[in-house]
């Protein structure tokens with residue numbers, strides 16, 4: 001409708017925080033499952049966890065942290081009126097997201113080549129706790145990967161809006177919300193990484 | 202507030218659309234239009250549900266096969282239950298009347314995120330379509346019951362995957378509505394609309410919205426896990442793969458227990474708003490009602506596990522078993538006492554909205570008390586899965602939330618359309634509904650006590666008499682419903698214009714013209730008194 005002249009930035013951010021909260025609860029369900037099964041099969045979780053490649057996990061952690069930095073910088077850049085720089089930084093974020101997903105692709109393929117994937121014959125021969133570990137690993141990282149893609153698309157959309165002059169140094173709440181979403185994606189990974197990759201250390 | 206009775210109704214928001222015809226509705230971001238979209242969808246679903254209910258009752262008119270086979274009967278009551286729960290009771294009051302009324306009660310021009318609001322409606326429609334599709338396509342309707350318990354739900358060849366997607370989408374719609382409402386209530390209150398001046402209906406929506414935000418993501422991840430378990434075999438709940446089916450039940454009840462409050466809280470809000478108006482007295486214990494709503498919302502989110510003490514949870518009734526818990530009994534009782542205290546020594550106007558609100562109190566209380574029979578394990582053994590349960594949950598859901606929905610229709614629809622229905626016919630319809638309701642569902646309770654199990658299309662000849670009584674009751678009820686809807690819809694389209702405040706309400710929606718203009722208020726309102734302060738509002 002016409003006439004919604006003034007924008008309520010606090011409201012927009014408030015709504016975004018509520019949404020992030022629901023995302024946390026969504027992942028919370030998986031973390032609860034993880035906690036319960038970890039308590040039940042501590043031994044198997046460690047032995048299965050050693051099969052994950054820490055290098056992939058650590059690499060992706062670095063990539064995501066860097067991308068979050070880009071987003072944070074892009075907001076400052078936009079507020080200072082440096083539109084070109086903003087777009088470069090956001091492009092950097094999207095490239096990071098792509099690197100993350102490519103990394104993930106190789107990591108998963110390696111696992112799948114070893115016959116470790118949900119429902120595989122090889123998996124069925126493992127101990128029950130190890131099966132659970134790999135299943136929940138696939139579900140959690142899969143859901144997280146999906147969020148990486150959604151986050152990247154959101155940032156792409158924001159870039160489009162910046163290019164069209166809809167998001168500017170005076171009116172940047174969309175960028176801030178996209179950034180918040182991206183930080184959430186990053187944050188969840190910060191929990192996933194140690195829980196799955198560093199479990200033995 | 203000076204009352205003027207215009208001769209012709211100004212068309213208000215009906216006169217202004219961004220697109221022509223139907224497009225002006227399905228792509229509108231105006232909260233009133235979206236509210237009406239929900240309302241009409243819900244009325245259609247409700248009518249289909251009632252028709253199915255009548256068919257079920259017709260089948261039970263005589264023992265043996267009367268009008269349908271056992272298979273058809275199963276499909277009929279599953280469909281009846283699904284439509285009534287997911288497409289009528291849960292979205293009914295918050296999505297339809299919440300959207301229509303809540304922003305105006307706050308003195309806002311719209312909800313905080315109008316576009317998101319439209320998206321929620323679309324998701325609701327898509328989810329509903331998928332849910333109905335899942336009943337007719339693929340491997341047949343889900344035969345898991347609506348709790349989707351694993352391991353059965355992970356293995357059955359019926360259409361559970363599609364149903365899971367439908368639940369996910371409906372849940373997403375519910376989350377977005379919830380966060381929209383919470384943000385609106387926090388951010389868009391008019392000047393002077395302090396927290397303790399918020400009308401009780403809006404308060405109940407606030408509590409409900411928090412439950413939607415807190416609990417719905419859990420059901421989201423749960424059905425998502427069920428979905429991937431079925432599609433790619435991630436056996437997280439599969440004991441042969443080290444998983445644990447009980448974990449599914451935990452996750453399921455973290456949502457579904459609070460879902461019961463999503464069904465009932467808004468209904469209580471409607472009643473809390475209506476009673477003071479027709480008693481011409483401020484709501485007794487305003488703060489107690491507010492606190493009890495919030496208490497229900499937060500306590501309700503923590504007590505899911507009591508559903509898992511008993512087995513046999515794989516049916517719809519479990520949603521209603523929840524009413525038995527003391528946690529909800531106490532705040533509910535607080536509300537009932539507050540309503541009665543509000544009525545006490547009021548100058549009561551027995552208009553249709555109040556009558557429906559009163560039948561809410563009566564039927565909901567009866568339903569709650571029969572709930573105790575089910576709650577106590579010893580008696581539950583006797584009536585478990587009998588028609589007693591069916592009678593009980595119709596009392597709570599239909600007699601409770603359903604009546605509140607009717608009360609809301611009679612209270613607010615004239616406001617939205619600017620025209621009044623015939624109050625005498627509405628009162629007669631109310632009486633017929635009440636009689637039909639009692640004949641129908643009390644018979645069910647009696648025959649349940651005698652041991653007739655639910656979900657069968659056949660019964661032993663001894664039960665014939667009382668079943669026929671119930672079926673006749675269903676006809677009376679259906680006639681009353683028809684009378685009510687026809688009178689109401691005739692009224693709001695063709696009835697007399699009445700000005701802005703037919704009931705003498707002091708909340709903000711009665712201070713704007715009917716129908717309200719697109720932006721609700723010409724000038725931003727300034728609130729100077731509480732929602733039930735009829736003296737300061739100049740009504741007394």
Ligand code: HEM
Pocket residue numbers: 250251254255257258278279281282283285286290516517591595598599603655656657658675678679
């Ligand atoms: C004229 C109105 C209605 C009639 C005649 C009616 C009749 C019935 C009957 C006979 C059953 C039992 C079927 C069986 O167990 O074999 C039933 C089940 C049910 N009804 Fe209704 N009903 C009506 C309205 C409603 C309303 C308004 C609601 C919701 C608020 C509702 C919710 C349910 C639910 C959830 C079930 C359980 C379905 C299942 O067992 O899966 N009904 N209804």
